[in-house]
Amino acid sequence: MTTLGTLGESAVLARVFPRLPAARAQQLGPGDDAAVVAAPDGRFVVTTDMMIHGPDFRLAWSAPFDLGFKAAATNLSDVAAMGAVPTALVVALAAPAETRVDFLEAFADGLRAACDELSPGAGVVGGDLSVSATLTIAVTAFGDLEGRAPVLRSGARPGDVVAVSGTLGLAAEGLRLLFERGVVDGRPDAAAAAELAREHPVPIAAQLRPHPPIADGRAAAIAGATAMLDVSDGLARDASRIADASGVAIDFSGVSAAELAGAEDHGLLACFPPGIPLPGGFRQIGSVLEGTGVLSDGERITGSGWDPYAGWDGGSD
Amino acid sequence: MTTLGTLGESAVLARVFPRLPAARAQQLGPGDDAAVVAAPDGRFVVTTDMMIHGPDFRLAWSAPFDLGFKAAATNLSDVAAMGAVPTALVVALAAPAETRVDFLEAFADGLRAACDELSPGAGVVGGDLSVSATLTIAVTAFGDLEGRAPVLRSGARPGDVVAVSGTLGLAAEGLRLLFERGVVDGRPDAAAAAELAREHPVPIAAQLRPHPPIADGRAAAIAGATAMLDVSDGLARDASRIADASGVAIDFSGVSAAELAGAEDHGLLACFPPGIPLPGGFRQIGSVLEGTGVLSDGERITGSGWDPYAGWDGGSD
Missing domain, CATH: 3.30.1330.10 (PurM-like, N-terminal domain)
Incomplete structure (x- = not known):
């Protein structure tokens, strides 16, 4: 060998x-x-x-x-x-x-x-x-950057459209499946994971082999995105980073709790001026408001220091 | 805590x-x-x-x-x-x-x-x-690179001066001291190392806190260096890389065996056209000849595949 x-x-x-x-x-x-x-x-x-x-x-x-x-x-x-x-x-x-x-x-x-x-x-x-x-x-x-200014987290303005490109919650669903059913006697098991991948190919692949929409980053910048980040720690938590950096509130519409929480999707969350066609795979999932923090259908889901994933690194079994 | x-x-x-x-x-x-x-x-x-x-x-x-x-x-x-x-x-x-x-x-x-x-x-x-x-x-x-071409390993020509800036063999001497006298019951020991650092501050510092001559890299390029590399694996072994890449032989003059072998000095080994003033801290330690491989005062010290440090990573104790 x-x-x-x-x-x-x-x-x-x-x-x-x-x-x-x-x-x-x-x-x-x-x-x-x-x-x-x-x-x-x-x-x-x-x-x-x-x-x-x-x-x-x-x-x-x-x-x-x-x-x-x-x-x-x-x-x-x-x-x-x-x-x-x-x-x-x-x-x-x-x-x-x-x-x-x-x-x-x-x-x-x-x-x-x-x-x-x-x-x-x-x-x-x-x-x-x-x-x-x-x-x-x-x-x-x-x-x-092809001559453009970088798209930061700090440029979102009240009235902007909040949009996402890429999967939401799928990678976390894959990880949940692996922790629940990819183990034998409490230890990660290759055969159990292979069986899971046959039964649930989409969430398992989203976790193990994510396909983030890389080209949509450039497309968003060209379209005039005011703020953008990679959704690595979950939509709600990452949205709070844009909200904090920009001094605005972000209100999601019709987004499920699993989609708000799921980490490691590595999609792109971006804000766009209102009224422009959204580029690439972006679809609207909320709006930027005056205020602070993150809301879901008008309900505040984050407070000061709220951090639902503190200490969660995907590695506790 | x-x-x-x-x-x-x-x-x-x-x-x-x-x-x-x-x-x-x-x-x-x-x-x-x-x-x-x-x-x-x-x-x-x-x-x-x-x-x-x-x-x-x-x-x-x-x-x-x-x-x-x-x-x-x-x-x-x-x-x-x-x-x-x-x-x-x-x-x-x-x-x-x-x-x-x-x-x-x-x-x-x-x-x-x-x-x-x-x-x-x-x-x-x-x-x-x-x-x-x-x-x-x-x-x-x-x-x-400030508009200059990078200085590669492949540009040395017969007739060039071989020069070095930085220490030779000191870092390896420090490591030898640490392995010989910085251990207690076969294990690395902080008190023993502190005592060694008081007795032999120069080689111990060369190993633990090397001060490579960074500014001499730019100076060498401006002076017209034809080849250059960082001496990390020992002068002889690193010189063989320039010799191989350039299709030349390198002959060291008056360099000791410890200086030829010692790894981790992180000095700069460079070749310069003959007759130019050497910049910064560079001093001549040899010449580029027609041929292949590395010599010391005319004696061949490397053959094809010669590799005195194979498997030596400073970590075996």
């Missing part, structure tokens, strides 16, 4: 590199001390995020392909939420020495599939490979 | 953010989905590197300030090795829930000190904070 420990870093990288997605913006790729990436408008957008075995994923549930796909998708989504076009990623991975090289190959395939499907032209320009007792994935992603 | 687990991510970040170094190139900093960084010449240099508790450092030996300092310094050095000026960093840290907040504050102070001392103007523009069983630090660093 060929493992990270027996093969060594250079040989592993020689097998993994050819599988990685190429970045159109890459001017100099892996192999030197650093890469060089184009930033045509003289700025670049950057975001970084780690996924840790245990709190963030379970190997019994997530295939290595899924991990690569999700690591890329969630970071691409943060770039899209600024109204930028993703250009490149760097990926650092730390894994136990006994990790098989085909695990890393499948992980690279997942990175490639996510870039190809969600944001063609974006690719991996560099990375790092280390040994660790805890499988850890750190992705940093870059984007091009 | 205030820990990461009891205080929660937002409260921890509120205490850590004010201690982070500001980046002159920052156009939008932490607090949104992504940061925005200036890239004045329409490109940016990017490198990423992880440090893992166990293989890469021991908490009994490294104070949190040291970890922050070294994490920044080693990444800044990779940027400098391209001939670029470091502009910004993003820093992801994953730590056990029982980690004290003052650990993170001291880590942030180390990041700040490294940027202020080694590369004024560079700073932290974003990051991520996670819980993990294994303390893990992932830094991604950016640089500005």
Whole structure:
């Protein structure tokens, strides 16, 4: 069995590199001390995020392909939420020495599939490979604003339309199913998860292999979005961030409790001036009002400091 | 005792953010989905590197300030090795829930000190904070080429002068001392390491808190360096990378075996056309010849596939 420990870093990288997605913006790729990436408008957008075995994923549930796909998708989504076009990623991975090289190959395939499907032209320009007792994935992603101002969380104005693109509550539904029925004797179980994925393919895929609407970030910026973010911690909680940053209230209409609470959808929540056609996959789910906080059909659902997910990281079982 | 687990991510970040170094190139900093960084010449240099508790450092030996300092310094050095000026960093840290907040504050102070001392103007523009069983630090660093071509490993030509800036062998000497005399009953020991640091401050500091000559990267590029890299795996091994990439031989003159072997100095090894004044702290230590591989005073010290550090990661005890 060929493992990270027996093969060594250079040989592993020689097998993994050819599988990685190429970045159109890459001017100099892996192999030197650093890469060089184009930033045509003289700025670049950057975001970084780690996924840790245990709190963030379970190997019994997530295939290595899924991990690569999700690591890329969630970071691409943060770039899209600024109204930028993703250009490149760097990926650092730390894994136990006994990790098989085909695990890393499948992980690279997942990175490639996510870039190809969600944001063609974006690719991996560099990375790092280390040994660790805890499988850890750190992705940093870059984007091009194409001359536009970034879309912040602070620009929403009373009268704006509140709209979302992407799924709502599905990823959380998938996680709930996995915790309830993807375990055997209290431990995450691969066979049980595979059976669940056959029965409930949509929510399980939304959790393990999310497909955020990356191109809608750029579309929203061009359409004039006044505020936008990636819905990672749940619609209500993320909406409160726009409300706080913009000094407004957000009132959702006809959105269910599960849709308001569900984390990890990685859709885009945006505010638009009234009366304009909503771009891409955006559909209206509320309005911006004078005031503070978040409401649902006029009922206040958040107070000062309200935080229904404090301490919930998807990792308690 | 205030820990990461009891205080929660937002409260921890509120205490850590004010201690982070500001980046002159920052156009939008932490607090949104992504940061925005200036890239004045329409490109940016990017490198990423992880440090893992166990293989890469021991908490009994490294104070949190040291970890922050070294994490920044080693990444800044990779940027400098391209001939670029470091502009910004993003820093992801994953730590056990029982980690004290003052650990993170001291880590942030180390990041700040490294940027202020080694590369004024560079700073932290974003990051991520996670819980993990294994303390893990992932830094991604950016640089500005100021309109110049990057200095690669592949440009050395026969006749060039081989020069180095920074320490040689000191960091490895510090690590040897720590493994020999910084342990009690076979385990890394804080008191023994503190005593060692009093007796041998220079090599211990070179290992735990390296001060690579960051500004000399830009100086080398301006002076016309034909090839350059960061000396992280030892002078001989890193020189073989320039030799291989450039299709030349490198012959060192009057360099000791310890200087040829010592890893983690994070100095800069560069080749310059003959007859030009060497910039900054560079001093000549050899010449580029026709041929292949690495020699010391005319004696070949590397063959094909020679790799004296295979499997040595500083972490076996």
